[in-house]
Amino acid sequence: MSFWQEKIKIGTFSFPRFIGGPLDGITDSPFRQLVREFSPSELLYTEMRHVACVANDKGGTKALQFKQLERPLNFQVAANRIEFIEKACEKILAAGVEMIDLNVGCPAPNVIGSGSGSALMADLPRLTQILRLFRKVIPVPFTVKIRAGFKCQNAVEVAKLIQDCGADALAIHPRLQTQKFEGRPDYALVAQVKKAIDIPVIVSGGVINYKTAQLVHEQTGVDGFLIGRGIWGKPWKLEEMRQNALGNPYTIDTKQIFYWAARHLDAMLEFYGPRGLFAFRKHLPFYLKGLPDSSALRQKLVLSDSVDHVRTTFAELAERHGF
Secondary structure, X not given: OOOOOXXXXXXXXXXXXXXXXXXXXXXXXXXXXHHHHHOOOOOEEOOOEEHHHHHOOOOOOOOOOOOHHHOOEEEEEEOOOOOOHHHHHHHHHHHOOOEEEEEEOOOOHHHHOOOOHHHHHHOHHHHHHXXXXXXXXXXXXXXXXXEEEOOOEOHHHHHHHHHHOOOOEEEEEEEEHHHOOXXXXXXXXXXXXXXXXXXXXXXXXXXXXXXXXXXXXXXXXXXXXXXXHHHOOOOOHHHHHHHHHOXXXXXXXXXXXHHHHHHHHHHHHHHHHHHHHHHHHHHHHHHHOOOOOHHHHHHHHHOOOOHHHHHHHHHHHHHHHOO
16 A cells, blocks of 8 residues: 555544645635535644633634534644633533644734744743643644744754654644745755654645645655645545545536535535625635636625625536536
8 A cells, every 4th residue: 555545643543644724714614514525534624713712612703613524623722821721622622523733833923922823932831831731631632733933943843842742743834934824845844853753744835736745745754734725715625636646637627616616605604694605705716716707706706795696606607617
């Protein structure tokens, strides 16, 4: 069996090597439900939520609302201190997930401003305290996502610390916080991290298809691939990559794209109610991408307040561009 047919082992679980990553406001419950139509057994990450948000949630934030069909799930949280960790983990586990992930890689100003996300890579005593408490209160696998570093590279040191604190796997986005999502990912650093620790290493950033996954694996020897931005507007992406890894072609035609766009809209309306249409607008450019009149269509649909109008437009586009 080839590397691509084997599975990545995290704690007591095994999953296909392509994993659905977290994107705030994008990989929500409705989107994960669509991914499950194509990929029934792949591990999916939730959107990141601060432990205080989860601990104090009364149902209004939808932080803990998802369907069991979305599992296996890795619930991602952020933390800047030990308060709220135990209560948050208790509520997450009660909701039903396979594992919990601590985000130590988010570069967003509002996140690092609070001392969460990648800011923790510059505060190792605090990170150690947080990691140890997570490991103490979580009976399921515990994973951590990091960057190359905060202002300077220290991913190897942090990876060793994370392993020593009992994490079951590590995901790394090999850019500094200051780089955000710009510049070439430092895969040589990923290779160093892989050599330095024994727990599974998952790479995040720059992998958008099977070909790039192959190249990154050759350079790093990583165990898995967290597909975040590459899955946006493409709920079939994990299945596409799986099929390509098996040597099979995989295509989604325009008619199918708009069928899934309509399904996505329906799932958003079911989950968010009347504001589902507004929430769906950020996905529109990805479904319209590649059409000759995509710019005009995007402007027209983004300004529309009618669900029926959007659905009708999707049906017309499917018919016009179908085979």
